[in-house]
Amino acid sequence: MPRQRSPCPSMKAYSAYYKGKRIEFDLPKTWNVLAVAEPKETKPIQDVPRQLRDTLEHPLGTSSLRELVSGARSVAIISDDQTRPTPVHILLPTVLDELNSAGVPDSRISVIIGRGTHRPPNEEECAKKLGEHSVRRVSVKVHDPDDANGLRYLACLAEDSCLDQQPCGGRRFQDRNRQCGASLLRWLRRRPKDNSSGRLWQGNHREEPCPNH
Numbered sequence: 001m002p003r004q005r006s007p008c009p010s011m012k013a014y015s016a017y018y019k020g021k022r023i024e025f026d027l028p029k030t031w032n033v034l035a036v037a038e039p040k041e042t043k044p045i046q047d048v049p050r051q052l053r054d055t056l057e058h059p060l061g062t063s064s065l066r067e068l069v070s071g072a073r074s075v076a077i078i079s080d081d082q083t084r085p086t087p088v089h090i091l092l093p094t095v096l097d098e099l100n101s102a103g104v105p106d107s108r109i110s111v112i113i114g115r116g117t118h119r120p121p122n123e124e125e126c127a128k129k130l131g132e133h134s135v136r137r138v139s140v141k142v143h144d145p146d147d148a149n150g151l152r153y154l155a156c157l158a159e160d161s162c163l164d165q166q167p168c169g170g171r172r173f174q175d176r177n178r179q180c181g182a183s184l185l186r187w188l189r190r191r192p193k194d195n196s197s198g199r200l201w202q203g204n205h206r207e208e209p210c211p212n213h
Contacts (some may be wrong), residue, residue: 020085048087049094056098065095066102074108075099081115081142082125089131096137109138116145 011026017039027033045051056065069075077095079088092111099109111130113121120142127135144150 048090052091052094053098056095065098069099069102069104072102072104074110075104077109077111079111079113079130081113081118082121082129083118088129089134092130092134096134106137111138111140113140113142115142120144 008026010029012029012033013024013026014033014036015022015024016036017023058064062068077092079092080086096106096109100106111134113126113129115121121129126140126142130140
C-alpha cells in the first residue's frame with residue numbers, strides 16, 4: 001500500500017505506476033496537482049491469443065482483418081518501442097498467423113518500430129518487444145525521424161509545420177502510403193478558401209510543391 005503522508009511537512013506523498021511497478025515520490029504542497037490517474041482494475045483475459053483471433057475475425061464497425069488485407073501485396077505493422085509496456089510479443093504472433101491465413105506470407109510483412117524521440121532500440125530490445133520468434137519471421141525496421149534523406153514530404157499542416165513520412169519498402173509500398181496519407185490529410189485540412197490546403201497529389205501520384213520550401 002502506498003504511504004499516506006510524506007516525512008517532510010512541506011511535501012505531499014504521491015504514487016504512480018512505472019514499468020509495471022508502483023513507485024512513491026513527494027511533491028511540494030504548493031504545487032497545483034490537477035489529477036492523479038490510476039489504472040482501472042479489470043479481469044485479465046485468460047486466453048489472449050484466442051480472444052485476439054476472435055476480435056480480428058469479428059471486429060466492431062469494420063471488416064475482418066482477412067477481408068481488409070485481401071489482395072494486398074504487402075503489409076506493414078506499426079509497433080511502439082521498448083519504452084512502452086504494451087505486450088506486443090504476445091499479440092504479434094496471432095496477427096502474423098491471421099495475415100498468413102489471408103494469403104500474406106511472412107516475407108511480405110514488415111514491422112516498423114516507431115521510436116519517436118527515444119533512442120533506437122538494440123537487437124535484444126527488439127526481440128524482447130516483438131518476441132524472438134516474430135523477429136525471425138518478418139522484417140523489422142526502426143523508423144528514424146532524424147534521417148532527412150529517408151523522409152518524403154507529404155504536406156504542410158501549418159505555415160511552418162510540414163508532415164513527412166519515411167518510406168519503408170519498395171515502390172508499391174511507398175505509393176500506397178502516399179494514397180493513404182493524401183486521403184487522410186485532405187479530410188483533415190479541408191478549407192475551401194485556403195489554397196495551401198488543396199489536393200496533395202493530382203493524377204497519377206504527382207506531388208504538389210511544398211509552399212514553404
